[in-house]
Amino acid sequence: MDNVRYQEDLRELRLRIRHRSIGMGMLCACLFVALLVIYRLVVEERVVVTPPQVTKSFWVSGERVSSAYLEQMGGYVAWLMLDLTPASAEWKKNALLSFVAPEDYQALKLQMELEAERLRKMNGSTYFLLQQLEPDEDTQTVLLTGRLRTLVNGQETSLLQKRFRAVFQYRGGRTQLRTFKGVAP
Numbered sequence: 001m002d003n004v005r006y007q008e009d010l011r012e013l014r015l016r017i018r019h020r021s022i023g024m025g026m027l028c029a030c031l032f033v034a035l036l037v038i039y040r041l042v043v044e045e046r047v048v049v050t051p052p053q054v055t056k057s058f059w060v061s062g063e064r065v066s067s068a069y070l071e072q073m074g075g076y077v078a079w080l081m082l083d084l085t086p087a088s089a090e091w092k093k094n095a096l097l098s099f100v101a102p103e104d105y106q107a108l109k110l111q112m113e114l115e116a117e118r119l120r121k122m123n124g125s126t127y128f129l130l131q132q133l134e135p136d137e138d139t140q141t142v143l144l145t146g147r148l149r150t151l152v153n154g155q156e157t158s159l160l161q162k163r164f165r166a167v168f169q170y171r172g173g174r175t176q177l178r179t180f181k182g183v184a185p
Contacts (some may be wrong), residue, residue: 008167047158065170070135074142074166081112082128082148082164089116092126101176124152128162142166143183145170 065073080096093112100108120126127149134143148162167178 014055026142037078038184040152062141063107063170064137065168067135067137067176069138069175070137070142071133073168073177074133074135074144075107075130077166077177078128078130078144078146078164081115084119085125086116086120086123087176089119096177104178108180109178112174122152124157126150140168140170142168 028084043085077096081094084092084180087114092111096112097105097109128146129149130144130146132145134145136142143166144164144166147163148158148160150158150160151158163183164180165183166180169178
């Protein structure tokens with residue numbers, strides 16, 4: 001056996017192994033980067049959903065929705081909760097409760113039932129004249145400002161400037177209402 005030729009072949013094989021190891025390391029790094037990109041795309045995927053009435057384009061991503069979507073949903077919730085008559089209170093309550101977060105369902109149901117009972121007792125109705133919507137994407141809230149008009153037996157009894165805060169969450173492909181409360185003007 002030729003020892004020189006054997007040493008040369010051994011050196012050549014070690015060089016090939018080193019080059020292949022470097023190549024495999026580069027391929028692993030590329031695969032890791034590709035997996036990170038794919039993961040980010042999946043997490044940041046935007047799903048388009050439709051509020052009851054679409055007036056602007058919007059986006060939905062991860063656990064958040066855009067300001068335009070919050071505005072549309074805030075206006076819809078205000079209409080369901082604040083534009084009430086004794087005749088419309090029950091079906092508006094049912095419509096609202098269909099997209100309330102499960103953990104907040106009972107509180108909002110009670111709130112709507114108490115308001116409906118109050119309106120029935122006084123034969124009254126309320127109307128909210130929306131003037132301004134202030135959405136906040138970071139907290140997924142909408143601040144609604146307007147005039148709350150109250151009528152008793154068809155006669156206006158009050159017209160007050162009011163502010164309300166609607167808190168939403170986007171979970172499982174659905175927008176859910178958490179709370180709707182009056183705030184100080």
